[in-house]
Amino acid sequence: MALPTAVNGQITDAVTQANVKVLGDAPAMAMGAIFQSLGHSTGILFENAVSSQQQIGICAQAATNQGVIQIYSIDSMAGAVSTAKISQSDVPDNMLSLLAALKAVAS
Numbered sequence: 001m002a003l004p005t006a007v008n009g010q011i012t013d014a015v016t017q018a019n020v021k022v023l024g025d026a027p028a029m030a031m032g033a034i035f036q037s038l039g040h041s042t043g044i045l046f047e048n049a050v051s052s053q054q055q056i057g058i059c060a061q062a063a064t065n066q067g068v069i070q071i072y073s074i075d076s077m078a079g080a081v082s083t084a085k086i087s088q089s090d091v092p093d094n095m096l097s098l099l100a101a102l103k104a105v106a107s
Contacts, residue, residue, distance in 0.1 A: 086092065
């Protein structure tokens with residue numbers, strides 16, 4: 001108990017014990033707050049990991065779809081490319097000249 005004062009000794013003891021209890025509980029409360037913060041951070045970490053995995057899955061599906069589309073369009077694309085190459089060259093002109101020459105010789 002503290003030195004004798006005008007305040008009742010029981011009141012002084014109650015206040016002192018309450019202050020000691022607060023000081024005694026402080027480390028446990030601090031560790032509880034730290035553990036709670038750690039648990040929350042870990043939860044957010046796993047949420048972000050799941051979100052990243054979902055995004056990777058979506059990208060994989062999109063890449064697979066694009067690959068399948070390209071595989072199915074090879075024939076038509078090959079025909080279009082070859083037609084474009086032939087139309088830009090002088091092969092049609094040469095063939096027309098040969099046709100004209102053959103018709104001239106045949107008649």
